[in-house]
Amino acid sequence: MVKVTVWNENRHENKNENVRAIYPKGIHGAIAEFLDAAGFDTKTATLDEPEHGLTDEVLNETEVLVWWGHLAHHEVSDEIVQKVKSRVLDGMGLIVLHSGHFSKIFKSLMGTSCDLKWREADDKERLWVVDPSHPIADGIGEYIELDREEMYGEHFDIPAPDELIFTSWFEGGEVFRSGCTFKRGNGRIFYFRPGHETYPTYHNKEVQRVITNAVTWAKPADRIRPVYGNSQPLEKITVKS
Amino acid sequence: MVKVTVWNENRHENKNENVRAIYPKGIHGAIAEFLDAAGFDTKTATLDEPEHGLTDEVLNETEVLVWWGHLAHHEVSDEIVQKVKSRVLDGMGLIVLHSGHFSKIFKSLMGTSCDLKWREADDKERLWVVDPSHPIADGIGEYIELDREEMYGEHFDIPAPDELIFTSWFEGGEVFRSGCTFKRGNGRIFYFRPGHETYPTYHNKEVQRVITNAVTWAKPADRIRPVYGNSQPLEKITVKS
Amino acid sequence: MVKVTVWNENRHENKNENVRAIYPKGIHGAIAEFLDAAGFDTKTATLDEPEHGLTDEVLNETEVLVWWGHLAHHEVSDEIVQKVKSRVLDGMGLIVLHSGHFSKIFKSLMGTSCDLKWREADDKERLWVVDPSHPIADGIGEYIELDREEMYGEHFDIPAPDELIFTSWFEGGEVFRSGCTFKRGNGRIFYFRPGHETYPTYHNKEVQRVITNAVTWAKPADRIRPVYGNSQPLEKITVKS
Amino acid sequence: MVKVTVWNENRHENKNENVRAIYPKGIHGAIAEFLDAAGFDTKTATLDEPEHGLTDEVLNETEVLVWWGHLAHHEVSDEIVQKVKSRVLDGMGLIVLHSGHFSKIFKSLMGTSCDLKWREADDKERLWVVDPSHPIADGIGEYIELDREEMYGEHFDIPAPDELIFTSWFEGGEVFRSGCTFKRGNGRIFYFRPGHETYPTYHNKEVQRVITNAVTWAKPADRIRPVYGNSQPLEKITVKS
Numbered sequence: 001m002v003k004v005t006v007w008n009e010n011r012h013e014n015k016n017e018n019v020r021a022i023y024p025k026g027i028h029g030a031i032a033e034f035l036d037a038a039g040f041d042t043k044t045a046t047l048d049e050p051e052h053g054l055t056d057e058v059l060n061e062t063e064v065l066v067w068w069g070h071l072a073h074h075e076v077s078d079e080i081v082q083k084v085k086s087r088v089l090d091g092m093g094l095i096v097l098h099s100g101h102f103s104k105i106f107k108s109l110m111g112t113s114c115d116l117k118w119r120e121a122d123d124k125e126r127l128w129v130v131d132p133s134h135p136i137a138d139g140i141g142e143y144i145e146l147d148r149e150e151m152y153g154e155h156f157d158i159p160a161p162d163e164l165i166f167t168s169w170f171e172g173g174e175v176f177r178s179g180c181t182f183k184r185g186n187g188r189i190f191y192f193r194p195g196h197e198t199y200p201t202y203h204n205k206e207v208q209r210v211i212t213n214a215v216t217w218a219k220p221a222d223r224i225r226p227v228y229g230n231s232q233p234l235e236k237i238t239v240k241s
Numbered sequence: 242m243v244k245v246t247v248w249n250e251n252r253h254e255n256k257n258e259n260v261r262a263i264y265p266k267g268i269h270g271a272i273a274e275f276l277d278a279a280g281f282d283t284k285t286a287t288l289d290e291p292e293h294g295l296t297d298e299v300l301n302e303t304e305v306l307v308w309w310g311h312l313a314h315h316e317v318s319d320e321i322v323q324k325v326k327s328r329v330l331d332g333m334g335l336i337v338l339h340s341g342h343f344s345k346i347f348k349s350l351m352g353t354s355c356d357l358k359w360r361e362a363d364d365k366e367r368l369w370v371v372d373p374s375h376p377i378a379d380g381i382g383e384y385i386e387l388d389r390e391e392m393y394g395e396h397f398d399i400p401a402p403d404e405l406i407f408t409s410w411f412e413g414g415e416v417f418r419s420g421c422t423f424k425r426g427n428g429r430i431f432y433f434r435p436g437h438e439t440y441p442t443y444h445n446k447e448v449q450r451v452i453t454n455a456v457t458w459a460k461p462a463d464r465i466r467p468v469y470g471n472s473q474p475l476e477k478i479t480v481k482s
Numbered sequence: 483m484v485k486v487t488v489w490n491e492n493r494h495e496n497k498n499e500n501v502r503a504i505y506p507k508g509i510h511g512a513i514a515e516f517l518d519a520a521g522f523d524t525k526t527a528t529l530d531e532p533e534h535g536l537t538d539e540v541l542n543e544t545e546v547l548v549w550w551g552h553l554a555h556h557e558v559s560d561e562i563v564q565k566v567k568s569r570v571l572d573g574m575g576l577i578v579l580h581s582g583h584f585s586k587i588f589k590s591l592m593g594t595s596c597d598l599k600w601r602e603a604d605d606k607e608r609l610w611v612v613d614p615s616h617p618i619a620d621g622i623g624e625y626i627e628l629d630r631e632e633m634y635g636e637h638f639d640i641p642a643p644d645e646l647i648f649t650s651w652f653e654g655g656e657v658f659r660s661g662c663t664f665k666r667g668n669g670r671i672f673y674f675r676p677g678h679e680t681y682p683t684y685h686n687k688e689v690q691r692v693i694t695n696a697v698t699w700a701k702p703a704d705r706i707r708p709v710y711g712n713s714q715p716l717e718k719i720t721v722k723s
Numbered sequence: 724m725v726k727v728t729v730w731n732e733n734r735h736e737n738k739n740e741n742v743r744a745i746y747p748k749g750i751h752g753a754i755a756e757f758l759d760a761a762g763f764d765t766k767t768a769t770l771d772e773p774e775h776g777l778t779d780e781v782l783n784e785t786e787v788l789v790w791w792g793h794l795a796h797h798e799v800s801d802e803i804v805q806k807v808k809s810r811v812l813d814g815m816g817l818i819v820l821h822s823g824h825f826s827k828i829f830k831s832l833m834g835t836s837c838d839l840k841w842r843e844a845d846d847k848e849r850l851w852v853v854d855p856s857h858p859i860a861d862g863i864g865e866y867i868e869l870d871r872e873e874m875y876g877e878h879f880d881i882p883a884p885d886e887l888i889f890t891s892w893f894e895g896g897e898v899f900r901s902g903c904t905f906k907r908g909n910g911r912i913f914y915f916r917p918g919h920e921t922y923p924t925y926h927n928k929e930v931q932r933v934i935t936n937a938v939t940w941a942k943p944a945d946r947i948r949p950v951y952g953n954s955q956p957l958e959k960i961t962v963k964s
Contacts (some may be wrong), residue, residue: 101261112908115951118954133424153954154610167636167649171960175649183375186374223379233874237844237847371878374877396901397854411892412719412897414514418853467639469598470597472601473634474633665856666856
């Protein structure tokens with residue numbers, strides 16, 4: 001049973017009645033609910049808890065971390081970001097959702113600006129599967145259609161993803177690489193675009209299926225970190241004159 | 242329970258006493274044994290069976306096909322190769338072992354010559370894990386050491402693999418990309434280098450672990466092939482003057 | 483000065499007055515004209531010439547081959563396809579345009595069906611640059627807009643490209659990986675989507691710029707093919723008891 | 724004429740007579756000399772100059788930056804690192820040599836620890852070309868052999884490179900991904916392993932050829948950064964009820 005922690009900054013829910021109406025238990029609550037139902041050992045953590053709810057104990061027990069943030073990326077402490085990064089390199093899976101593209105943890109792991117075009121205009125979004133072999137696309141049809149979503153458009157300033165699974169079409173004329181995998185150290189990362197707080201995206205069954213598949217995919221391999229540093233030869237080296 | 246078929250040309254075993262001593266049940270028998278013990282629903286098929294043991298029924302029931310061939314690549318019928326290829330594009334996993342690099346099916350899926358350097362000289366081989374995040378490397382240490390193996394050296398004429406998991410060091414001075422994944426259509430492919438017929442490589446527990454991991458990894462996603470061909474618009478197209 | 487051969491099946495131009503009106507010198511003539519103006523040593527070849535205009539002499543002298551075909555893929559002889567493939571693996575660059583996705587040479591190099599969705603309905607197409615670092619995107623703005631084009635939609639059944647440079651948005655609701663690089667052997671390949679015969683796409687200055695950039699990019703490195711086959715050790719191998 | 728700046732921390736040369744004997748003009752001087760002879764407009768900059776010699780003016784004029792550092796990575800100011808990173812995302816090419824794997828700029832662009840195994844024991848190194856199509860391998864044979872070098876061994880904790888051009892064999896039993904390309908934003912990055920300060924590696928003609936090829940390859944495309952941020956629709960969006 002994979003141990004999942006769903007992290008959410010949980011600010012929109014507190015400030016905005018419309019968001020609260022869609023996600024009465026918070027975005028983290030909605031995500032945790034379907035992950036729990038899928039059979040994972042699921043916990044949640046939020047920004048305003050001590051250490052943002054990501055204590056050493058929580059992080060060490062977490063096999064896959066799901067991340068949603070937007071308004072308050074700058075309030076996440078650098079120390080916690082460093083710990084999360086270290087856990088990812090150690091093997092913890094990381095699923096970054098929607099506006100998490102601009103989180104400190106994602107930018108630090110990508111090494112780029114992670115910037116993009118955006119618009120809140122009720123665009124229709126259609127996420128096409130461009131890698132039908134991928135386990136994250138298991139059970140998904142040719143595309144997922146979302147009647148209204150925030151638009152994110154290219155150029156998305158990320159390294160070329162290791163695997164590109166979804167590409168979005170937007171009504172207003174843009175495209176976006178909306179389902180991307182990356183590997184960093186021992187850890188696997190999945191970025192998934194949809195999930196603006198004013199739309200009921202995380203109640204969509206196909207979106208839930210993708211995130212559920214991603215948790216299974218991101219589960220760490222049974223490996224310790226490689227040994228780095230000074231190293232004795234495994235074979236005899238000729239002494240040269 | 243993943244349904245696996247282990248295919249082997251099974252010629253060395255019949256011709257060469259030394260090979261038979263190492264693999265009394267054939268290379269396919271040895272591989273099937275540890276895959277069966279790992280909990281897969283495992284069958285075998287060999288070149289000299291009718292349709293090489295790969296009838297439509299067998300192929301349709303196979304979720305992951307393991308392939309070992311060497312002497313008799315040219316005896317594999319083009320029709321069967323075409324059926325196997327079609328099944329891979331449909332989603333069947335394919336694990337190509339050692340000299341299978343020159344099989345018709347592998348060359349046809351790669352689109353290149355798949356040629357390489359080789360030498361039978363009891364080289365020591367050390368397969369270094371270069372992607373510690375990969376599930377195929379689950380449970381494997383920093384490297385696998387094989388006291389004696391055939392050497393395969395670069396340049397290995399394949400497309401750049403989607404993922405490079407192992408790189409081999411050889412005593413005689415060469416390197417080789419020895420654990421490579423590829424995706425083609427709905428199917429996942431893993432090429433794994435070791436396994437010359439005159440060495441007990443498939444009795445090595447770590448080699449067994451890699452192949453076992455690869456079967457789990459290569460299991461098809463629950464998806465049908467995408468729809469291709471002429472396609473009606475999903476959105477209204479403006480009539481232009 | 484890069485030596486370029488522009489190959490065209492040249493059938494639509496002969497059958498269809500509208501196509502002839504757009505491309506009075508044939509699609510090959512139009513492409514050769516702007517490549518010549520860009521300073522390349524440019525020749526053309528067409529299907530109905532002896533050996534399709536691709537004699538050994540022509541192929542050996544060609545550094546980059548541009549390929550346009552549609553109606554008559556099956557009329558291209560397997561022997562010539564094999565020679566072209568061999569030249570690509572030897573280092574010759576290959577630029578496959580539009581309906582060339584279904585040519586024998588492209589399918590053989592890709593190892594997949596190369597199938598896709600399509601529609602002739604005057605869709606607007608917008609090709610977004612998703613890799614702004616790439617020399618093939620040199621001088622191109624954020625996107626290229628084509629008022630009317632044939633639609634090609636995902637899933638495009640190719641191996642994951644080594645580099646994805648353009649992604650198309652279509653008015654009818656689809657997306658497409660429309661500018662893709664692949665490396666095979668010593669050769670570099672670029673697939674570029676636009677160019678349906680009934681539209682003046684190859685008169686578009688940005689489309690011309692992309693193809694011109696691609697020729698420069700695809701020019702062979704100064705290298706001979708690696709040596710394959712049986713190989714003496716470069717280091718002393720211990721004799722094992 | 725590409726404008727190149729060769730940056731070197733220039734400390735070993737000042738401290739160690741042996742290094743000074745090999746590189747009397749410093750490592751930067753040796754590299755600048757062969758780049759200059761290759762026809763580039765080449766300048767140098769070193770750690771102890773004001774702003775490490777990387778003023779805004781210098782950076783803005785630099786098309787490709789070559790980086791060698793080892794002892795004093797921590798002395799490079801975060802502000803300068805940020806400026807260099809910003810220039811890379813803007814399109815400036817970056818060539819990171821040898822111990823530069825642990826520089827702030829490389830780690831920041833990679834997002835990983837960039838750690839590795841190492842040993843100073845006069846290992847023989849043989850760098851095999853694994854991508855014979857790549858322009859960085861232009862003019863290079865099947866491998867480059869260096870009689871003595873520092874060993875760097877896997878696991879090398881980097882993201883999977885966009886392209887893997889060289890893989891090293893070491894006498895002591897290790898392998899290493901020693902020639903790797905990465906793209907970040909508008910910029911192209913090449914990491915090249917050899918070049919320990921106590922060996923005359925940068926006097927080797929093939930090593931010089933690789934670095935020279937890399938400068939040509941890393942030259943920026945003629946593009947400005949994409950536009951990011953809030954964006955008006957390019958197509959009309961349906962008002963939904």
